[in-house]
Amino acid sequence: MYVASVRPSERVKGKVPGTVVALGTVSLLTDISAEMVTAFMPVYLLVTLQMGYAQFGILDGLYTGATAVLRLVGGQVADRTHRHKAVAAFGYGLSAATKFVFPAVGANAFGIGATMAADRAGKGLRTAPRDALISLATPPDKLGAAFGVHRSMDTVGALLGPLVTFLLLTNIGIVAGPVFVVSACFALVGLIVLIAFVRENRAEAKSGPKPSIKAGLALLKDTDYRRVTIAAAVLGLATLSDAFVFILVQKATDVPLAALPLMPLGTALVFLVAAGPVGRLADKIGRWKVFLGGHVLLLAVYVLLLAPGTGYVGVGVALLLHGLFYSATDGVLSARVSTLVPESLRASGLSVVQTGQALTRLVSSVGFGFLLQFAAFGTAVYAAIGALVLSVVVAWRMT
Template identity: 85%
Template sequence: MYVASVRPSERVRGRVPGTVFALGAVSLLTDVSAEMVTAFMPVYLLFTLHMGYAQFGVLDGLYTGATAVLRLVGGAVSDRTHRHKAVAAVGYGLSTVTKFIFPVVGASAFGIGATMAADRAGKGLRTAPRDALISLATPPDRLGAAFGVHRTMDTVGALLGPLVTFVLLYEIGIVAGPVFVVSACFAVVGLIVLVAFVRENPRPVLTGPRPSVKAGLALLRQAGYRRVTIASAVLGLATLSDAFVFILVQKATDAPLHLLPLLPLGTALVFLVAATPIGRLADRVGRWPVFLGGHVLLLAVYVLFLAPGTGYVGVGSALLLHGLFYAATDGVLSARVSALVPESLRASGLSVVQTGQALARLVSSVAFGFLLQFAAFGTAVYAAIASLLVAVLVAWRLNALADTAATE
């Protein structure tokens, strides 16, 4: 197993490096932009364009994972060129451009789908290089804390995005153009901050194999890395997208429809408060147990969908658990993977795991959309509960095998 190395003379001792805070500011602004669109899409597609759940599931799956393979490209290119910031900037730039295209495509399902795919292509390119910048700037014993701080700042944007969308919809009604234009403005500012304020060490990293897509995939030969990759993909297959979670919360609790764009605020607020302390907890007690525990919390969210008449109490409980799920999984998985791969393949190693997750969630969104379209609400929820329970047991078993192998 590779252990992430660190050069003490180049790292800041005792605290999270400035690179993490700079990237956190970029993610904050970009997430305002992205979450404005995420909050608006269910209302726009389902209740304005009157798409069915099956069609929405296909578009949501496309938004989540159709361009997942670009994560491999982004990771390999940034590792090979030692230009993680430049590759991340291309990804952020592509997503920014799509915000100007959304108003042009109007109500065309094909146009919306293609633009959503391009937006996610940008995310696919930037995610692994960005996480590599964080992990390469941070000592291994503080990776959980660093990713927790970054995700906390990211989540401030996730809080503000739906709020901005709600205010716009309240003032002007369900009109797509202004939402996308304001979203684009936030994305442009985030890109400027990345270019102007994020620094990276230009010297090539010498530890580990020569970077390439093939070398990144070759990491799967390592038992520990392979188990993490498989387990995270299996869990991804049973993880409903945020859009479906919020739709189900609204349907299960009979919350007013106009509150749907605000539901992401609850998840984001909990994530904001919990991401950093849970990241530090993961550094102390183990990242994989915390990651797996987060999916147990998500299982509790699914169970709440079956509790009738819970009203706002049910909404609050579901969003609390959903926020804790993200705090225990999002940055924690990146911290776990970063400790398993050499510096020269840091972005590539992260991208392989992220690609597996994204493709799995693509399948999940499409499958659940068809299930919700053609089966009863309760049947769809029971299927989600059963699949996640099986996935948690499989992931737990894979980790138990890894522990057994380590002691032999």
């Protein structure tokens, strides 16, 4: 098993490195942009364009899965060139550019799908290099806390994005152009902050084998790394996308459709409060235990969907559990994987795990979309519960 080495010149004991704070600011601004679009899309596609759940599932799958292959590319290029910041900047820039394309494609489903795929391709390129920058600047015993701080700042953006969309829709109606233009502006500011304020030390050689595709694949020979990679992918197969969770919660609780764009706020607020403490808890009791526990919380969300007509109380409980699920998984997994990968292959190692998750979540979105389209609501929910129970058991037995 590989363990990250510590460079005292770059890391200050007991404190979150400046690199983490700077990248957190970038993610905050970028997530405002991304979550504006995420909050707007279900209403726009299902209500305005009258798409069916199957079509929505395909587009949502593209939105999730388009990152898959490019995560590997981003990780490989970053490790081979030692330019994690430059690769991340390209990814952030690509996502920012797509926000200006959305208004041009209008109601064309193919154009929307292609633009969503390009947006997520940018995310795929930047995620592993960004997480590598965080892990390389942080002592191994503080990784959970560092990723928790980063994800907390990221979640401030996730909290503000839907609110900005809601305010725009309230004042101008369901009009796509202004939403995407404002979203693009936030993304551009985030890119500027990355270029101007994130520091990267490329002069010092990183420990471990020379980066290459062969070396990246060789990581799977390590038993712990292989088990974590496969288990994370299995759990991704049974994890419904945020869009479907919010749609199901709205349908199950019978709250007005107008509340749908605001639901991400609840998840983001809980995530914001809990990400730091849960990250520190993961450092103390074990990151994989916390990661699996998060999926048990997600299972509780699915079970709540079987109690119809619970109104805003049901929405509140579901979003509380959903936010805790993210606190226990997003960032905690990256912290766990970082301790299994040598520094020279850090971005590549993270990207392999993230790619497995992205591919299985693509399958999940497409499959559940068709299931919700052609089966009863209860049948779809029971299928989701069964799949998640099986996945948690398999992941637990594997690790």
